[in-house]
Amino acid sequence: MLLLEKIGMKRIGLLGCGSIGSQIAIAIDTGKIPAQLTHIYDVDKKKSELLVSKLQQKPEIVENAHLLSSNPLDLVVEAASQEAVNDNALSILQNRKDLLIMSSGALLDESIFEIISDACKEFKKTVYLPSGAISGIDALKSVKNELDSVVLITTKHPDSLRGAPFFEQFKQNLDEIKEPSTIFEGTASEAVRLFPKNVNVSALLSLVGLGSHETIVKIVVDPNTTKNTHVITSSGKFGKLTTTIENVPDENNPRTSRLAILSAIETIRSICTDEIKIGT
Ligand SMILES: NC(=O)c1ccc[n+]([C@@H]2O[C@H](COP(=O)([O-])OP(=O)(O)OC[C@H]3O[C@@H](n4cnc5c(N)ncnc54)[C@H](O)[C@@H]3O)[C@@H](O)[C@H]2O)c1
Incomplete structure (x- = not known):
């Protein structure tokens, strides 16, 4: 099915089509997340193609990570690697897109943390780090x-x-x-x-x-x-x-816990929904 624009829904781009990225994409495709997945990218194109084959509403596969955020998206979801965060976070924020980061370890590099933190303020954008595989x-x-x-x-x-x-x-x-x-x-x-x-x-x-x-x-x-x-x-x-x-x-x-995937899905669902927000 071709992707038809749904008015009012947030448009999402996905960076990384592995375990977490694929299950986020399926959650969008099946309506658990009220949003549209419009563009995807994975350094391994076969991963992107495999993911598209599983989806009813087909996103466009872009040729490099920078092309993700140059499209009219609301949110880019990173589910790739620390390297992907290092290489792309700044340009995503400069392109005035919000960013959800799963490879949160990248932010323990002080220079990366500062660049991302300053860019949030300068471009008035939000970076989301889901709770992932832990509670508390x-x-x-x-x-x-x-x-x-x-x-x-x-x-x-x-x-x-x-x-x-x-x-x-x-x-x-x-x-x-x-x-x-x-x-x-x-x-x-x-x-x-x-x-x-x-x-x-x-x-x-x-x-x-x-x-x-x-x-x-x-x-x-x-x-x-x-x-x-x-x-x-x-x-x-x-x-x-x-x-x-x-x-x-x-x-x-096996490196990724089921809860990390569910936590990402719930965070994105909450970003995309007007509702009562529970929890701190
Ligand atoms: N925050 C958390 O609690 C939490 C929990 C589990 C995993 N993670 C992290 O989330 C990320 C994704 O996890 P996963 O289980 O889906 O991994 P995965 O290996 O199943 O999938 C990662 C995908 O990203 C692609 N990729 C890697 N580097 C890339 C790059 N630079 N540009 C584009 N694509 C790239 C790979 O080809 C692969 O398809 C990893 O960095 C992982 O460490 C975070």
């Missing part, structure tokens, strides 16, 4: 000026971590791990550099407390788990907050 961001936002410490313990199956740059640097053999073992402990900035596709949630936690402290991250490998588990413990003048979430991994990409 609403409360942490409220107490951000009273936080003393935030610790994230992430437990994953070895398959969720394979291929991360950490293993090139530290020569840890994942197949030799037979029981739950902490393989990394450090700041969120180090975690997103060494595990760029695995711990975006630590970036979100750090960004909430930006300026006061850095989130401490522990990564535990458990060959017997089927879940991506995040335990967050925060404390400060406000009291103490502990949340635990046991996430089911996405069936197409």
Whole structure:
């Protein structure tokens, strides 16, 4: 079916047609998100073509990321990689489009954070970072000026971590791990550099407390788990907050949790809907 313009609906462009991007596109196509997906781009054109083949209302595949935001869109959704954020966020905002970022680890690079933050103000545009695969961001936002410490313990199956740059640097053999073992402990900035596709949630936690402290991250490998588990413990003048979430991994990409996809879909749905907004 050709894409017919629906008056009043927000127009969305998608950057990255993998696990998250495809499920966002399907949520738009099936009406769960009241919007129109008009343009898509993936560095791997086959991914874009496969996605278009699954959709009733066919978006246009553009030839490069810059062509996404030069079209008359309201919102660009990034579900690609930190590199895609580094290369495209500024031009998207300069083209006066709002931007939703899934690869939130990119913002822990101070220069990228500053460029994006300044561009939001200069071009009067909004960047959205969904809560992703964790719970408790609403409360942490409220107490951000009273936080003393935030610790994230992430437990994953070895398959969720394979291929991360950490293993090139530290020569840890994942197949030799037979029981739950902490393989990394450090700041969120180090975690997103060494595990760029695995711990975006630590970036979100750090960004909430930006300026006061850095989130401490522990990564535990458990060959017997089927879940991506995040335990967050925060404390400060406000009291103490502990949340635990046991996430089911996405069936197409074990690095990505089902909740991260649902969180993105809910954020976009809320942006596209005039309604009572619940939560902080
Ligand atoms: N915020 C969160 O809680 C959270 C949770 C899970 C994943 N993520 C992040 O979201 C992003 C997407 O995750 P996914 O599970 O869909 O990954 P995926 O690997 O399934 O899909 C990513 C897609 O983006 C494409 N891509 C990569 N770099 C690109 C670029 N520079 N330009 C255009 N296309 C590019 C790839 O070809 C691929 O099709 C990743 O960066 C991931 O780390 C965030």
